[in-house]
Amino acid sequence: MNNIxxxxxxxxDGVKAKLQAGAKVADVGCGVGxxxxxxxxxxxxxxxVGFDFHEPSILDARRHAAxxxxxxxxxxxxxxAKDIAETGFDLVTMYDCLHDMGDPQGCATHMRRILSPGGAWMIVEPIAGNNPAENMNPVGRLYYNASTMICVPTSLDQEVGAGLGAQAGEERLSEVIRGGGFASVRRATEGPFNMVLEAR
Structure with missing residues (x-):
């Protein structure tokens, strides 16, 4: 969590300075906040502003904020994610949840709508290669197991049911994000367990 x-x-690109000066941020899929x-x-x-579809988590988040x-x-x-009415965000963050969504491309389209001109979307996703052979390592095996039990069923239970799972890889994620209307997607940084994509 401290990596954030x-x-x-x-x-x-330039986001830290914006936040230090004063920006409006949406944390989508915030859980308990x-x-x-x-x-x-x-x-x-x-x-x-933290958004999540799970009301009990939002109630907990409000208590934590207080x-x-x-x-x-x-x-x-x-x-x-697709029902957020508020707009004008300088930064939208999404931590380990895009791959769980039934309609990640529809989500990407909506993230573009709620961003202010020049705003950025930070998508943190599990680290993964672009094909199964690249993911045959201890972390990849763990993520495939989690994906089979949690991520894919969660997505398939929603509209569209894209089923990206926890091992979508940068290439597939970038395709989904660009499909939502973003002109550029880049890997800003990575760690042993996550990749951080920046979309504009």
Whole structure:
């Protein structure tokens, strides 16, 4: 989780400076809000909205925000990615959840709509090669197991049911993101377990 402010956001083009000056950020698929609150604590000039379709998680996130004294700069709302009505975000973040969505390309299309001109979308996904042979390593095997049990069934249970899974790879993810209308996708950084893509 510390990678968010120590390495991932600094790897994005000009985003850290924007957040330090004051930006509007959406954290989509925020769960109980830890990623949102971590960013809010690191960038006190910026405002943050966490979105998740799971209402019990959002209720927990609101309690966490109050406990951390961040209620004035952080909000949490119940909404699926494609149903977010608010716009004008300078940064949208998505941590390990695009591959779980039934319609990731539809999500990408909507992320482009809610971004302000010049805004960036940071997509953090499990590290993976572009074909199964590249993923035959300890981390890849673990992710394939998790994908079979959790990620793929979750996606298939939603509209479209793309079933990207936890081993989609940069090539396939970039194709999905560009299909949503983004002109550029680049791997900003990576670690042993995640890749960080920047879309504009």
């Amino acid at each position: 402010v120590q390495s991932w956001i600094p790897a994005l 830890f990623s949102t609150l971590l960013m809010a604590e690191a960038y006190p000039q910026s405002t943050f 406990d951390h004294g961040l209620g004035e700069r952080v909000r949490f709302e119940v909404a699926s």
